[in-house]
Amino acid sequence: MDAFRIEGGVRLRGTVSISGSKNAVLPMLCATLLAPGEYTLTNVPVLRDVTTLSSLLRTLGVHVVRDGSTLHIDSTRAVPNEAHYDLVRTMRASVYVLGPLLGRFGHARVSLPGGCAWGPRPIDLHLHAMEKLGARISLDHGVIVARGAPLRGNEIDFRISSVGATGNAVMAAVLAEGKTTIRNAAQEPEIEALCEFLVARGGRITGIGTDVLTIEGVTALSPVSAVTPSIVS
Template sequence: MDRIIIEGQQPLSGSVKISGAKNAVLPIMAAALMVEGKSVLKRVPDLRDTRTMIKLMEIVGATCSFEDDVLEIDGSTVNNPEAPYELVKTMRASFYILGPLLARFGAVKVSLPGGCAWGPRPVDFHLKGLNKLGAKITLKRGYILAEADRLKGTTISFEFPSVGATGNIAMAAVTAKGTTIIENAAREPEIVQLCEYLNAMGASIKGIGTTRIIIDGVDSLHTADIEVIPDRIEAGTFLTAGALLGEITLTGVMPGHLDTVLLKLREVGSEIKTTSDSVTITPTDPINAVNMTTAVYPGFATDLQAQWVALMSIANGSSIITDTVYHDRFSHVPELNRFGANIKVDNNTAFVRGVKELVGAPVMSTDIRASAALIVAGLAARGKTTVSRVYHIDRGYEKIEEKFHSLGANIMRENPTG
């Protein structure tokens, strides 16, 4: 099993190109299953999760070709609307095929999801929404069976602006009869791009990027091509490292998607310069301790909470980090404390007392973003760090060790058994 070896405290400099967004491409891939014909997706990141989704699409009958960040999907041969446990358990986003295949075939069978090890992310919002659209939902032996002759437009109001449920309901509703209104919809850029892609396929969606999405059902869709937006979580991860270790420039980004992160990094003391598609960060010493509370977009992303905790672990002073989105997403804290960090967790809040330096240690990844936080900490720590179970990071980061190496980090991947 691969692991990542880091010799820390090497200064970073130069530029790095940010990959396409994992959380955008997965629902777009699912949307491509709704039509016959070939759709072309560009700037697709080569991730474990992308490959898992491709496997799932091939199981349902699609023909896929993935080369040089271009993914071609032909939905003409889709004939098996079922997502097996073996794949769904490894990646919750595979649940995205529920809405599209229900809309296309009138029946779909999907295993209850798995994915990251932390926290309950219930699928109730998805199922209640589909039920309101007229689907009959049955749970049998760990599988969800959804059936409907044709879905019917309705008003769906989410208790919480779930990204996954907003995407799934939007995909299901675009060919429903009548008008569907999603209240308290997610506003994340990845949902914005999904809705824009559905409109490019012939859907009629208004209110994109607001909390109230209005969908007028259409009779049919057609294929469409798209370039995936840059990954704002990957960008935030590299910015966190830059705030600690040296002036770096991120290219191929959308700075508008990073407003909250950039605001917080300025509070830390970093100098930030942006162009239309780049961000340059210059670090400060010492780092100011800055409190942070996660929130749904446009707030501070929960997917960057672990990296922020790593940054604050060597800030000058104490900080309080609260995660209001997922209340038990702190599996990285015991591992960060192995570096010598001083972090305590109470419920959904981490209390961080900055230390003068971190010291390299053997640590273990527990989920995608925790892995990134451990790599950031290892880059800043004195001495050698070994990060094991890096298959987690491969789910959400494309060649992270190669990108950091190109910036001057002493980092490598090794397979001790290979």
């Protein structure tokens, strides 16, 4: 087994720049789909997953330009095209587009990350949340077809905690009519970052950082600039 051998006794000096968290920036990127406008995300890590998700957003009509560690995003002309398998299959986090597309357009088509197989899997928690908000879910040759306009607030109880499903539920609920309560919500820092990003845009979310999130739906969100947090534990 590979191992690191460290000889101590020498004081470390200097500075280290910590890039933003990939797990935080991915849902924040998808959340730009919720409302038209121009966004700037800074401190964005240069990673393949960020590049892949940027490519996926472009297929949905979003203009994404990278300038070093900054992403300039314009979602004004976003459209609910199908999120195709050739991109979704390379990164499970691509399913984050489901909630925002439903929230803004009332319908979405997103390829299953695992292809055509249907059964118990982490994606089921995402679909459970969308159904609780009033979406009708079906499967068309490996593509999730979701319709629900308008979405309506409800109580969502996750049987197990899931970062991805919590993020998707929050993004779908922020524009839904009425109040949504999410129990057994994930408490990871990336969920806090997503919620704070949405609150900065006009979302009404309480309980951030706890396992019970309450979202009061709003009629519109505003574009903002945001710094991707560096999550170091």
